[in-house]
Amino acid sequence: MFTLHDGTEPVYRRVAEAVKQAIRDGLYQPGDQLPTVRAVAAELLLNPNTVARAYQVLEQEGVIETTVGRGSFVVDHADELEKVQASIVEGLRQLHQAGWHRDDLEAWCRGVLRSLTEGRESTR
Amino acid sequence: MFTLHDGTEPVYRRVAEAVKQAIRDGLYQPGDQLPTVRAVAAELLLNPNTVARAYQVLEQEGVIETTVGRGSFVVDHADELEKVQASIVEGLRQLHQAGWHRDDLEAWCRGVLRSLTEGRESTR
Amino acid sequence: MFTLHDGTEPVYRRVAEAVKQAIRDGLYQPGDQLPTVRAVAAELLLNPNTVARAYQVLEQEGVIETTVGRGSFVVDHADELEKVQASIVEGLRQLHQAGWHRDDLEAWCRGVLRSLTEGRESTR
Amino acid sequence: MFTLHDGTEPVYRRVAEAVKQAIRDGLYQPGDQLPTVRAVAAELLLNPNTVARAYQVLEQEGVIETTVGRGSFVVDHADELEKVQASIVEGLRQLHQAGWHRDDLEAWCRGVLRSLTEGRESTR
DNA sequence: GTGGTCTAGACCACT
DNA sequence: GTGGTCTAGACCACC
Numbered sequence: 352m353f354t355l356h357d358g359t360e361p362v363y364r365r366v367a368e369a370v371k372q373a374i375r376d377g378l379y380q381p382g383d384q385l386p387t388v389r390a391v392a393a394e395l396l397l398n399p400n401t402v403a404r405a406y407q408v409l410e411q412e413g414v415i416e417t418t419v420g421r422g423s424f425v426v427d428h429a430d431e432l433e434k435v436q437a438s439i440v441e442g443l444r445q446l447h448q449a450g451w452h453r454d455d456l457e458a459w460c461r462g463v464l465r466s467l468t469e470g471r472e473s474t475r
Numbered sequence: 476m477f478t479l480h481d482g483t484e485p486v487y488r489r490v491a492e493a494v495k496q497a498i499r500d501g502l503y504q505p506g507d508q509l510p511t512v513r514a515v516a517a518e519l520l521l522n523p524n525t526v527a528r529a530y531q532v533l534e535q536e537g538v539i540e541t542t543v544g545r546g547s548f549v550v551d552h553a554d555e556l557e558k559v560q561a562s563i564v565e566g567l568r569q570l571h572q573a574g575w576h577r578d579d580l581e582a583w584c585r586g587v588l589r590s591l592t593e594g595r596e597s598t599r
Numbered sequence: 600m601f602t603l604h605d606g607t608e609p610v611y612r613r614v615a616e617a618v619k620q621a622i623r624d625g626l627y628q629p630g631d632q633l634p635t636v637r638a639v640a641a642e643l644l645l646n647p648n649t650v651a652r653a654y655q656v657l658e659q660e661g662v663i664e665t666t667v668g669r670g671s672f673v674v675d676h677a678d679e680l681e682k683v684q685a686s687i688v689e690g691l692r693q694l695h696q697a698g699w700h701r702d703d704l705e706a707w708c709r710g711v712l713r714s715l716t717e718g719r720e721s722t723r
Numbered sequence: 724m725f726t727l728h729d730g731t732e733p734v735y736r737r738v739a740e741a742v743k744q745a746i747r748d749g750l751y752q753p754g755d756q757l758p759t760v761r762a763v764a765a766e767l768l769l770n771p772n773t774v775a776r777a778y779q780v781l782e783q784e785g786v787i788e789t790t791v792g793r794g795s796f797v798v799d800h801a802d803e804l805e806k807v808q809a810s811i812v813e814g815l816r817q818l819h820q821a822g823w824h825r826d827d828l829e830a831w832c833r834g835v836l837r838s839l840t841e842g843r844e845s846t847r
Numbered sequence: 848g849t850g851g852t853c854t855a856g857a858c859c860a861c862t
Numbered sequence: 863g864t865g866g867t868c869t870a871g872a873c874c875a876c877c
Contacts, residue, residue, distance in 0.1 A: 354772070361867060371791045372775060376760050381792050388850065398869045403850065411659075414791050419850045420877035428793055432573055439566040440587050442559045449556055453592045460584040462714060463564050466707065467805060468577045512624050523624060524602075543619045543662050544629050545676055554820050557715060561816050568809050572802050609852060636865065646854045651865065667865045668862035680821055683814045688835050690811040697804055701840045708832040711812050716825045 352386060352394050362397065366405035371414060374425055381427040385415060388423075476510060476518050486521065490529035495538060498549055505551035509539060600634060600642050610645065614653035619662060622673055629675040633663060636671075724758060724766050734769065738777035743786060746797055753799035757787060 353369040355362070373379055388406060392399040406423055409415045417423040446456060477493040479486075497503055512530060516523040530547055533539045541547040570580060601617040603610070621627055636654060640647040654671055657663045665671040694704060725741040727734075745751055760778060764771040778795055781787045789795040818828060 363867080374791050375789060375794070376771060376775070387848085389848095398871095399850090400852095400870090401868065404867095406850080417850070418877085419875075420848075422849060425792055428790075432570065435566045435569050439563050439570075439584075442563040442566070443584070443587055444591055445559050446556060446563075447588070447591050449552075453588050456588055457585060459714065459717070460563075460567075460588075461581060462710070463567055464571075464577050464580055464584075466710060466808070467568055467571050469707070527620060527624070541623060542676075543622050544673055546623075557816060557820060560714070561813060564812060565809060568805060572805060611852080635863085637863095646856095647865090648855090649853060652852095654865080665865070666862080667860075668863075670864060680818065683817050687811050687814040687818075687832075690807045690814070691832075691835055692839055693807050694804065694811075695836075695839050697800075701836050704836055705833060708811075708815075708836075709829060711815055712819075712825050712828055712832075715816055715819050 353391065355395060363401050363404040363408065366391070366395070366397070366402055367408045367412075370405065370409060374414065379425050381425050381429070383425050385423045385425065477515065479519060487525050487528040487532065490515070490519070490521070490526055491532045491536075494529065494533060498538070503549050505549050506554070507549050509547040509549065511546060601639065603643060611649050611652040611656065614639070614643070614645070614650055615656045615660075618653065618657060622662070627673050629673050629677070631673050633671045633673065725763065727767060735773050735776040735780065738763070738767070738769070738774055739780045739784075742777065742781060746786070751797050753797050754802070755797050757795045757797065759794060 353366065353373055355365050355369055358365065360368075370385065379385060385406075386394070388399050388402045391397070392402045395402070406415065406417060410417050410423075413426060415423045416426050443456060443460075447453070451459075477490065477497055479489050479493055482489060484492075494503075494509065503509060509530075510518075512523050512526045515521070516526045519526070530539065530541065534541055534547075537550060539547050540550050567580060567584075571577070575583075601614065601621055603613050603617055606613065608616075618627075618633065627633060633654075634642070636647050636650045639645070640650045643650070654663065654665060658665050658671075661674060663671045664674050691704060695701070699707075725738070725745055727737050727741055730737060732740075742751075742757065751757060757778075758766075760771050760774045763769070764774045767774070778787065778789065782789055782795075785798060787795050788798050815828060815832075819825070823831075
């Protein structure tokens with residue numbers, strides 16, 4: 352299931368690292384359910400609290416998503432870009448509602464994109 | 476500082492209303508710091524908890540903004556828009572880094588802005 | 600010391616909120632040391648673990664700074680702006696080292712600052 | 724995929740060196756995805772842990788970048804500079820919001836850039 | 848059944 | 863002395 356590495360790091364951090372390693376290795380794909388806290392605790396001979404803390408760390412890092420009563424799941428990055436897009440749309444809507452004209456917003460976006468790509472093109 | 480009106484409303488609501496009135500009167504401008512909870516409580520002879528609750532309500536309503544250790548400030552809409560701009564820039568950066576080309580992003584922004592202004596124009 | 604409010608929220612969150620409230624009220628100034636985990640636990644009749652968790656939450660939120668063996672302290676925001684400045688200097692240094700010319704960097708900074716102040720001036 | 728050289732060095736170091744050689748040879752370009760730990764382990768008949776350790780070393784050296792659930796990628800310096808730019812923009816926004824005026828910020832940036840280029844010019 | 852919270856009590860590294 | 867970690871065991875809300 353998971354393999355804990357040796358070291359002086361706290362156990363809960365090593366558990367978190369082991370889960371990330373398993374995800375990197377493709378053992379758990381985006382959207383997959385991870386083994387329950389209790390299952391991991393039993394497997395690694397740890398207290399469930401320790402495993403729960405590891406899972407909480409992973410949730411804060413945005414690696415997994417947890418729902419009480421359902422379990423923990425590997426986050427899906429495809430969804431993330433959609434969220435980024437939605438936030439941009441929402442932001443533009445707010446600026447527009449605040450009185451910015453469409454042409455000004457368009458020009459501003461062009462400026463932002465130019466400054467983003469500027470460095471890349473001038474150094475290549 | 477603030478003038479409380481009579482009435483049957485809970486005190487914390489009247490405090491909140493008094494703060495909003497002071498802002499409307501221009502006594503406190505956007506970005507200005509409001510007196511501390513303790514100062515208001517001492518002035519109006521109220522329990523600090525009551526004032527704190529009024530400030531909490533104002534924060535939820537988006538009228539003021541509190542930073543721990545710095546104090547409470549009247550929300551500045553210009554600052555808000557600045558944050559919105561920053562989030563859009565960061566979003567575009569992420570999309571660009573995810574492989575979107577500058578021209579595609581520019582076209583996408585144009586499309587978003589068109590759909591934003593279309594709604595307004597078609598309903599008028 | 601701290602006053603816990605009622606509610607259904609977990610105790611550790613309410614402890615964190617009480618600490619923030621005390622800081623907002625000026626009871627603890629930036630740089631001040633907060634009472635130790637054990638002292639708060641004894642005062643509020645809680646398990647030290649619960650208080651420790653509240654302090655950890657506050658540390659993650661950037662409200663306090665903790666050093667094992669020394670205690671927890673309210674963060675000083677004046678230091679923060681200095682850190683922001685230092686990060687900008689470091690960033691400019693990196694861009695310069697990557698081959699950007701001084702004039703280009705200066706022009707780029709001007710453009711960034713213009714886009715930041717643009718919204719404010721056009722709406723006022 | 725990768726060719727391991729003989730020697731007395733630990734296997735994980737030779738794997739890391741092989742990956743770096745492949746990048747130098749242009750087999751993997753900046754931004755390209757590297758084969759998964761499992762794939763490399765299967766190809767070279769190694770324990771996945773060994774390959775994982777090699778990847779970890781490369782990540783610490785700043786040669787590759789791993790995102791959990793997405794895989795490992797050759798670091799793209801253009802992307803790095805983009806992040807640096809974004810952090811500068813965000814920093815300037817914070818200073819502006821903290822009350823610095825545009826002209827002062829512009830002058831400050833000029834000063835920073837002058838001090839950066841001065842060092843270089845005075846030593847040549 | 849899931850994870851979240853809280854307590855009690857122990858041990859540790861660090862200052 | 864400080865906070866950090868871990869265990870054991872209990873109870874809870876939610877699905």
